Amino acid sequence: MKHGTIRHMAVFTLKHAPDSAETAAFLRDGAEILSAIPVVKNFEVLRQISLKCDFQYGFSMEFEDQAAYDAYNSHPEHQAFVAKRWEIEVAAFQEIDFVN
Known part of the structure; x- marks a missing residue:
């Protein structure tokens, strides 16, 4: 991550069961749609494993700057x-939004 890059993360829980077709479709569609936006860099779909956090999934992406x-x-x-x-x-x- 270069200096000034913004890392945007959205951690979330879905209304669907974790192993459902609906969950798989949401994560797949989110990745396909959001990562195709030209200013989005390093898009990731993440699954939560910590017992200290109630959220199940995360989308993480980076932006070159505030304008992006x-x-x-x-x-x-x-x-x-x-x-x-x-x-x-x-x-x-x-x-959650971070800048380095």
Whole structure:
């Protein structure tokens, strides 16, 4: 991660059972849709293993700078994913943003 890069992470729990087809589809579709946005770098889908955290999954990605992060947040594909999938299928979440 180069200096000034923003690492955005969203940790979340889905309304679906962990081993369900719906969970697999959400994680797959999230990765496909969000990683295709041009400003997104190093996209990862993560599974939580800590007993100290109630969230089950995470999406992690990097942005070159604040302008790229802002472009992601306003991108039509991101906004559509949030409206059509995230707001419907996510039970709880926390967003974390780091800069080095």
